[in-house]
Amino acid sequence: NKQLSNEKLAEYWLLNNEKSYWFSRSAWSLYVIVKFRILISSDNQVKVWVPSYFCNESLVAIRSLPIKLHFYPVLPSGKPDPIECNKMLDNCNPDIILFVHYFGEEVFSEELYDLALKNDAWLVEDAVHCLKPSQGIGNQGDFVLYSPHKLLAIPDGGLLVIREEGPSKITSNLLEKFNFNEVYDSVINMRQFSNLFTYKWLVKRLIQKLGLHFSHKKIIFNSENKMQDIKQLPHPKMSKLSKKLLSNMTDLDKESENRKNNQKEWNSSLAKNNILGDDINIISCHEKYVPYLAIFVASDTAMAEFFFDLLQKSKIPVSTWPDLPPEVIKDSKMQRVAIEMRATRFFLPIHCSINSANIKSSLTNILN
Ligand SMILES: Cc1ncc(COP(=O)(O)O)c(C=O)c1O
Known part of the structure; x- marks a missing residue:
């Protein structure tokens, strides 16, 4: 059973009976969350709060949707600046709030959690830098994002976890009522699937394994990566190769x-x-x-x-x-x-x- 094997593949990242959905990248997980909120919302513009210490490339997919992005300031600890967040509330009530466990360490902010609760905003816990759930990681948000492709030797793979115990209590009833599965299917089938990305990854791995070194492209310290086009993102569906490799990682x-x-x-x-x-x-x-x-x-x-x-x-x-x-x-x-x-x-x-x-x-x- 295809669905069962997808769930089995997700078991390292699940704490209870959460729902899980595979993508190639977490940028697509985020896209589906935002798309689903747009479907449910009566507002014609969904407001998404993202920490200012965040990468632009991860936003390229959701920027194509009718949303307004707001960047909230962070403290040096990576936590949201609570004073500035409260000031932001004066002219914008968030529909979705994302926060990040930077570089694998838990970042919890009670203020942000309360803010999500009071404003009926969905809380997205970005655990993309984390290998797996652990103390304080994976048990706070309505949605949790993991990107196993960033930490394991697989070409792609992003896992979206949906929790009933988050501040907005996203129940199975709500998911069924607004047909979340249909939104998911429409996204992972939205383009013609191509294996080109997987092949490129395989060639790179092979070169690494053979110990061959080509001269690296010089990176300038202050330059920004200019990925601005949604078409440059890999196809939303997770590749078969990644699923196979992941199922062998025990x-x-x-x-x-x-x-x-x-x-x-x-x-x-x-x-x-x-x-x-x-x-x-x-x-x-x-x-x-x-x-x-x-x-x-x-x-x-x-x-x-x-x-x-x-x-x-x-x-x-x-x-x-x-x-x-x-x-x-x-x-x-x-x-x-x-x-x-x-x-x-x-x-x-x-x-x-x-x-x-x-x-x-x-x-x-x-x-x-
Ligand atoms: C904090 C954070 N969130 C989300 C993403 C997006 O992850 P993905 O590459 O799986 O789309 C990244 C990617 O670099 C990231 O650093």
């Missing part, structure tokens, strides 16, 4: 250990060789969570850029996050914290294709 605990060890290795190797000096703060994920990336925070932008370029020159796959939405960049006063976080942080990978030995040897390029 040990998420091993992945979790690997990530924790790799994070420790970057931190200790960089510290031991005194590569980053005193101007870079290494942020370690709390032991009880699984880190998404190793995080480094510089004292200022120039310092972040200097080390970003140094690591890149040494062929170390350093990255920045996120490509901020243009509305956030324009509003530099209100969105100061998110802009500063983007400009002072850089990240190193800790996924299962690397290990301690790779990390140590990659640093020899800098030391020589």
Whole structure:
């Protein structure tokens, strides 16, 4: 039974009897949530609140719908700024509020939860950076988003979880009454399916496995990724290859250990060789969570850029996050914290294709 196997595939991410739906990407999960709210809502424009520390590419699908996006300011902890959120209520009542568990760690805001409750807004818990549910992750929102493709070696895969216990109590009755399954089907069948994306991923993996290295495209520290067209997103349906690969992945605990060890290795190797000096703060994920990336925070932008370029020159796959939405960049006063976080942080990978030995040897390029 096809449906049963999809549920079985989702079992790592389910806590109770939640409903689950597979997509290629969480950007499509978000799209379906918004589409469903539009269907139910009597308003002609659905208002969606998103944290200002968020990537624009993830919004490309929902921007094609008749919505108004509002970016709420965050505090350096990633939590919403409660004072600014309350001020925003003066001219906009949200229909949907999204918050993010950044880089795998729980971010809970009682104020935001209450705000969703009081305004009948659906609360979307973005756990895209999290390997699986854990303390405080996966048990807060009406909807939870996971992106296994970001943490596991699969070409695509985003899971939407719908919870009855969230602030809006999204019941099976409501889903049935407004035919959620039909909305889901219409989205995953909305374009002609193409395997091109999967093939590209396979070729890339093969090159990696063979240990071949081509010269990497140089990334400029301050550049933004310019994906603005919904057509550039992979097809909404999850590929058969991903489902097959995922069904063979039985040990998420091993992945979790690997990530924790790799994070420790970057931190200790960089510290031991005194590569980053005193101007870079290494942020370690709390032991009880699984880190998404190793995080480094510089004292200022120039310092972040200097080390970003140094690591890149040494062929170390350093990255920045996120490509901020243009509305956030324009509003530099209100969105100061998110802009500063983007400009002072850089990240190193800790996924299962690397290990301690790779990390140590990659640093020899800098030391020589
Ligand atoms: C916080 C966050 N939410 C959502 C997304 C979208 O995830 P996906 O790539 O599965 O569409 C991303 C992607 O980078 C993200 O970082």
